[in-house]
Amino acid sequence: MTETIDQIEKAHSPGFVDRLRYRSRREFLSTLTLTAGASSLFAQSQTRPPIVYPPQYSDKVMEPVNVREFQEVAKRNLDFKTYNYIAGGSEDEWTLRANVEAYQRVWLRPRVMMDVSTIDTSSELLGHKLEFPILLDPTTKSRIVKDGDRVAAVGAHECGAIYCVSNPLSWIDDLYQAEKAPVWWGSTLGHSTKSSARGWARRNEDAGATALAVTIDHPYSPNRDRVIRYNWTQTNGNTFIWSKYQGGVLSPTRPSLTWQHIDWLRSASDLPLVVKGVLTAEDATLAVENGVQAIIVSNHGGRALDGAVPTLMALPEIVDAVDRRIPVLIDGGIRRGTDILKALALGANAVLIGRAYVWGLAAFGQVGVQRVVEMLRAELVVAMGLAGMPNLASINRNLARLPWE
Numbered sequence: 001m002t003e004t005i006d007q008i009e010k011a012h013s014p015g016f017v018d019r020l021r022y023r024s025r026r027e028f029l030s031t032l033t034l035t036a037g038a039s040s041l042f043a044q045s046q047t048r049p050p051i052v053y054p055p056q057y058s059d060k061v062m063e064p065v066n067v068r069e070f071q072e073v074a075k076r077n078l079d080f081k082t083y084n085y086i087a088g089g090s091e092d093e094w095t096l097r098a099n100v101e102a103y104q105r106v107w108l109r110p111r112v113m114m115d116v117s118t119i120d121t122s123s124e125l126l127g128h129k130l131e132f133p134i135l136l137d138p139t140t141k142s143r144i145v146k147d148g149d150r151v152a153a154v155g156a157h158e159c160g161a162i163y164c165v166s167n168p169l170s171w172i173d174d175l176y177q178a179e180k181a182p183v184w185w186g187s188t189l190g191h192s193t194k195s196s197a198r199g200w201a202r203r204n205e206d207a208g209a210t211a212l213a214v215t216i217d218h219p220y221s222p223n224r225d226r227v228i229r230y231n232w233t234q235t236n237g238n239t240f241i242w243s244k245y246q247g248g249v250l251s252p253t254r255p256s257l258t259w260q261h262i263d264w265l266r267s268a269s270d271l272p273l274v275v276k277g278v279l280t281a282e283d284a285t286l287a288v289e290n291g292v293q294a295i296i297v298s299n300h301g302g303r304a305l306d307g308a309v310p311t312l313m314a315l316p317e318i319v320d321a322v323d324r325r326i327p328v329l330i331d332g333g334i335r336r337g338t339d340i341l342k343a344l345a346l347g348a349n350a351v352l353i354g355r356a357y358v359w360g361l362a363a364f365g366q367v368g369v370q371r372v373v374e375m376l377r378a379e380l381v382v383a384m385g386l387a388g389m390p391n392l393a394s395i396n397r398n399l400a401r402l403p404w405e
């Protein structure tokens with residue numbers, strides 16, 4: 001680079017540019033590039049696509065350069081117990097760590113000479129155009145940050161990400177009034193009766209949900225050692241409620257859930273039905289047979305059954321079993337654009353992020369959510385460019401090398 005600059009300076013001086021007029025080398029260079037547009041010497045650089053910058057925010061928001069650094073800012077902002085509630089998983093946290101480590105164990109086999117002058121991350125999911133394949137997981141944020149669910153929803157709207165809502169409350173209506181509602185999916189841990197399932201489906205459809213997602217991996221409250229040890233107490237809808245976690249208590253969430261639940265929802269709503277928490281080919285096959293319209297490969301971010309297979313490792317068998325009949329999504333451990341690229345290479349249609357955007361929310365509120373999504377999106381674009389993948393259709397299994405295959 002230095003050599004080129006020096007050559008250019010030499011070739012055009014004296015009189016072409018007076019470098020002393022420019023405050024910095026960067027300013028000099030950008031002016032030179034503009035001025036040089038007319039010269040045949042620069043004909044080749046004219047055909048170069050423009051540099052694409054993600055949206056910019058204040059210096060403070062732009063300071064963390066990756067999701068892990070957002071986590072550090074969030075850690076400083078949050079009280080110790082709440083930080084550990086978010087960061088932690090269940091029991092020995094094998095699955096929590098393995099979700100992240102699985103991405104470190106898969107290597108990319110980049111292609112070269114592929115003409116990646118334009119990078120297109122768009123696709124289609126359940127009838128909705130996705131500009132980029134990153135959705136936001138349900139994460140009950142009002143327990144973490146005041147009005148967290150609503151604040152993150154506005155962030156999702158601003159950056160154009162689909163948002164899973166655990167408890168749609170009156171704030172969804174307010175967001176529609178203010179034209180700040182994101183495209184959103186209703187999310188539930190399931191219901192114990194047909195009438196409550198149907199009521200929930202109708203409420204969500206009426207409120208504007210575009211799909212209904214049932215989390216099916218949480219029949220009982222898991223042992224979360226950090227939560228038990230630090231005696232974290234829950235708040236609900238910003239109101240403090242006392243609910244002490246204890247270890248080894250068989251505390252039911254929705255233990256009676258079966259595939260019949262899908263029929264219950266379908267009898268009340270025409271919205272696409274999604275299940276979150278599939279980890280095996282057997283259950284993926286059953287999901288398709290029971291008329292589910294999309295699967296999320298998930299282990300609840302390592303917060304449910306400890307020892308459950310990391311999601312990236314589970315993905316290939318599920319993709320094979322589903323055989324393109326319905327979209328397969330994945331979450332758990334995604335912290336980088338290259339992680340997303342690996343998941344797409346192994347057959348995911350899109351990914352969801354959980355903690356990544358919760359760190360953004362806890363660090364800087366709404367713009368923190370936006371910045372994390374936009375940062376991951378930008379990282380994905382760069383990764384696709386470097387891997388020789390101009391669009392999502394070009395990404396396939398040959399891009400990934402698996403250590404366990």
Ligand SMILES: Cc1cc2nc3c(=O)[nH]c(=O)nc-3n(C[C@H](O)[C@H](O)[C@H](O)COP(=O)(O)O)c2cc1C
Pocket residue numbers: 085086087099137138139140166187215276298299300301302303331332333334352353354355356358
């Ligand atoms: C603080 C927190 C709360 C969560 N609450 C829910 C929930 O209410 N329902 C649900 O299906 N998943 C919940 N999850 C799991 C996420 O939806 C998602 O599966 C997980 O966070 C993905 O892993 P990642 O955090 O490594 O991205 C929660 C996760 C976190 C971190």
